[in-house]
Structures are given as C-alpha cells and as structure tokens.
Amino acid sequence: MTTSFRLGYVPGVTPTKWVRIWQERLPRIPLDLIQVPAAEAAALVRTRGADAALLRLPIDRTGLHAIPLYAETPVVVVPKDHLVTAADEVTTEDLVDEIMLHPLDDALDWQRPPGLLADDRPATTADAIELVAAGVGVLVVPQSLARLYHRKDLTYRPLLDAPESSVALSWPEDETTELMEQFIGIVRGRTVNSTRGPATDKPPAKPPAKARSRGSAGPQPGKRAKPRRRS
Known part of the structure; x- marks a missing residue:
C-alpha cells in the first residue's frame, strides 16, 4: 500500500x-x-x-x-463604476456610508467591519460576491479571495487599515x-541539504583566518621593520 x-x-x-x-x-x-x-x-x-x-x-x-x-492584503470589492475606484487605495473612513456585507465565513479577524452592516449575513464569501455584483453592498476580503471570485463587472482596492x-x-x-x-x-524554505531546524537559523561562523607564517616576506601589520646596519 x-x-x-x-x-x-x-x-x-x-x-x-x-x-x-x-x-x-x-x-x-x-x-x-x-x-x-x-x-x-x-x-x-x-x-x-x-x-x-x-x-x-x-x-x-x-x-x-x-x-x-x-x-494577505485586505481589499474592498466593489462594482467597477463605484466611487471608491477613483482612488488607488482606501481606508475604513471611506466606507462609513456603505452597506457592508459580512459573510459567515469571513476570513478577517474583526468583530465588526466598517460601514452600515447589511441586515442579513450571506452564508459564504461567494454568495457575498454575487450580492456585490447585484449592487446590494460592498465586501472586504483578503486579496486572494478577490482574485479567486473575480468578475468582469467587479474590481477591488487595497484597504489600508483593515486587519490582515x-x-x-x-x-x-x-x-x-x-x-x-x-x-x-x-x-519554511529549507533546502534539500539543510538540517532540520528553524528556517531562520543563522549561517555558520566563518573559520578564523590562517596565521601569517614566520618566514613571510615584509613586516607584519602594526610593526615597524628594524633598520639594517650599514657595513
């Protein structure tokens, strides 16, 4: 087996x-x-x-x-003709007057999203996306979910102060x-030859430099060469 x-x-x-x-x-x-x-x-x-x-x-x-x-970056999903699309990024203050959809499978760690909460909570994020497309409200999700449920009539903008x-x-x-x-x-990004342990393991220390041999030419650093006596 x-x-x-x-x-x-x-x-x-x-x-x-x-x-x-x-x-x-x-x-x-x-x-x-x-x-x-x-x-x-x-x-x-x-x-x-x-x-x-x-x-x-x-x-x-x-x-x-x-x-x-x-x-993941949080984004607000809106219809393509929504006023929010005039900006490259938005804050929760920009959403205070918006009807906000809060699905039961919400992926963000907050007790209450910004804006005016819709009376009913959609069962899933996919259901909430359909409601956004119907003009019922807007939705905040991780960017990966906005891409997963992409529609030609919807777009999204990064939401700067939402929880990740x-x-x-x-x-x-x-x-x-x-x-x-x-x-x-x-x-964790370990290579095939790495030993087990945290991915943040520090690289091994460099070996000490080889000591200069006694018979090496020239004076050693920090020492003056003795003057030779004239015959």
Missing part, C-alpha cells in the same frame, strides 16, 4: 509551489490535495481527515499546531510524522 500525504487547503490559498517542491523531493510519495471550506479546515485536521491543512487564522487551536506563513488575514500550516498537536517534518521544511 502506497503511503501518501493528505493536505487540506482553503479557497484562495494556492499550494502549487509547495506541491511542486514536494514532487521533486519525494517523487514516490503522492501528495493528495483536499479543498475544504474555511470554516471546516481545522476540524478536517483534528479528525484526521487530512495530515495537515493550509488555513486562515484565527482558529480554535485545541489539539493543533499552527505555523503562520504569510499575511494570516495563512498558516496546521497539523495535529500529538502527531508530527516524518512526512509532516518534510512538508514543514518545504514551507
């Missing part, structure tokens, strides 16, 4: 680069990808439905490890297997 490594990932997170490196280093061990809704990603790992998952923080970390990998979304690698707290160590090394 062939061993495999099962990796869950939430919408908008693209594991392509890490999958390619895995295939180069471990060509005989399949890496099986499982796309999972953001709200179910932590449970997938906790119930051993996957060996690990790429998900967005915050999560309930009970029984789980989580290594933050990178932060952090993408993390999570796996069971009581089970760090050899394959798990391999994948941790890949996402």
Whole structure:
C-alpha cells in the first residue's frame, strides 16, 4: 500500500509551489490535495481527515499546531463604476456610508467591519460576491479571495487599515510524522541539504583566518621593520 500525504487547503490559498517542491523531493510519495471550506479546515485536521491543512487564522487551536506563513492584503470589492475606484487605495473612513456585507465565513479577524452592516449575513464569501455584483453592498476580503471570485463587472482596492488575514500550516498537536517534518521544511524554505531546524537559523561562523607564517616576506601589520646596519 502506497503511503501518501493528505493536505487540506482553503479557497484562495494556492499550494502549487509547495506541491511542486514536494514532487521533486519525494517523487514516490503522492501528495493528495483536499479543498475544504474555511470554516471546516481545522476540524478536517483534528479528525484526521487530512495530515495537515493550509488555513486562515484565527482558529480554535485545541489539539493543533499552527505555523503562520504569510499575511494577505485586505481589499474592498466593489462594482467597477463605484466611487471608491477613483482612488488607488482606501481606508475604513471611506466606507462609513456603505452597506457592508459580512459573510459567515469571513476570513478577517474583526468583530465588526466598517460601514452600515447589511441586515442579513450571506452564508459564504461567494454568495457575498454575487450580492456585490447585484449592487446590494460592498465586501472586504483578503486579496486572494478577490482574485479567486473575480468578475468582469467587479474590481477591488487595497484597504489600508483593515486587519490582515494570516495563512498558516496546521497539523495535529500529538502527531508530527516524518512526512509532516518534510512538508514543514518545504514551507519554511529549507533546502534539500539543510538540517532540520528553524528556517531562520543563522549561517555558520566563518573559520578564523590562517596565521601569517614566520618566514613571510615584509613586516607584519602594526610593526615597524628594524633598520639594517650599514657595513
């Protein structure tokens, strides 16, 4: 029976680069990808439905490890003819009079988005995107989700003062297997020849310079040459 490594990932997170490196280093061990809704990603790992998952923080970390990998830029998604599009970037102050959609699977770590909250919360980000296209309101999401749900009639602008979304690698707290160590090394950027340890390990110290040999020509630095006596 062939061993495999099962990796869950939430919408908008693209594991392509890490999958390619895995295939180069471990060509005989399949890496099986499982796309999972953001709200179910932590449970997938906790119930051993996957060996690990790429998900967005915050999560309930009970029984789980989580290594933050990178932060995503928050953006506001609007129709292409919206006033917001006149600026290259916006702040939450620019959205105080906007109807704001707040989906139940919101990926940003805030209790209340800016603006005037819509009466009903869409079930998913995909549903909220459809409502933005219908002119019902605007939506704040990580940039990767704005790209994932791209539509020709919508655009987005960076939102400077919104909380960022952090993408993390999570796996069971009581089970760090050899394959798990391999994948941790890949996402942390370790080379194939590097030893295990933090990706921020300092390079080894340079060896001391060789001492000057006694018979070397010329005076040593910091010392004067003795004048020769004339015969």
